[in-house]
Amino acid sequence: MNKKTRKLTSLGFGLLAALALSSQARADEVGSFDREIEYRQSVMTLYNWNMKPMGAMIKGKRPFDAAVFARHAKDLSAVAGLDLLSGFPEDSEDGETDALADIWLDFDDFQQKYADLQEASRALNQVAASSDQAEIKAAFGKVGKTCKACHKAYKN
Ligand code: HEC
Structure with missing residues (x-):
């Protein structure tokens, strides 16, 4: 050469x-949308991490500890403040995900359901500091409803 x-x-x-x-x-x-999917599922994991122990206390499966409950309520309201929507770019329904394509057919409604969660978790955080168990229970129930409402409409 x-x-x-x-x-x-x-x-x-x-x-x-x-x-x-x-x-x-x-x-x-x-x-692919692998990173976005991982992000949104991670945010959901953080929601769940806080909801589970509160739920167990509400149901009496675990002794009620006001300080622990209040900490989870505070953290839930903090993680609900993370930008969930950036984990849902348009049409990111393919891959290892349970998200339904319907999300992007009515994104306003999806956003509203997210806003409902944010509002309910803020309210729970406020109430968690009080000693009124009935109020705490009601506020927790409202948060749980916002999770369920969104899953029913938009999750496999
Ligand atoms: C605005 C809609 C919306 C709200 C509100 C919502 N979720 Fe989700 N959630 C979803 C969607 C969509 C998925 C599927 C995500 C995916 O697989 O990409 C999901 C998935 C999950 C998962 C499974 C995560 C994984 O690793 O696959 C858990 C656990 C979860 N959500 C818990 C919660 C809890 C607890 C709340 C309430 C505190 C909540 N979610 C509120 C839409 C929502």
Whole structure:
């Protein structure tokens, strides 16, 4: 191989490598919504992490501990403040997900159901500091309803 051919050959390899890289970058861009799906499921995990122990206390499956309950109510209202909607880009219904395509047919309603959760969890956080068990129970029930309402409409 003379000098000129060597140069051309390495140029060719360089180009090939560049092409391979750019097609990889494209695949990452349009490919899938894996990261968004992981994010939204993680946010749901945080909701659940806080709802479960409160639910167990409400149902009497676990002794009522006002301080523990109040901490979960506070954390739930904090995680409900995370931007859930950025985990639901349009038409991200393919992949390892239980999200239904209906979400993007009526995104206003989906957003409203999310707003309902935020409002109910804020209210629960306020009430959790009180010692009125009936009020706490009612406020917790309202939060649970907002989870169920959204799952019923938009989750497999
Ligand atoms: C605005 C709609 C909405 C609200 C409100 C909502 N969820 Fe979800 N939830 C979903 C959707 C959609 C999925 C499916 C997500 C996916 O698989 O990509 C889901 C999935 C989940 C999952 C499964 C996560 C996983 O790892 O697959 C849990 C647990 C969960 N939600 C708990 C809750 C709890 C607890 C609440 C209330 C405090 C709640 N959700 C409120 C829409 C909602």
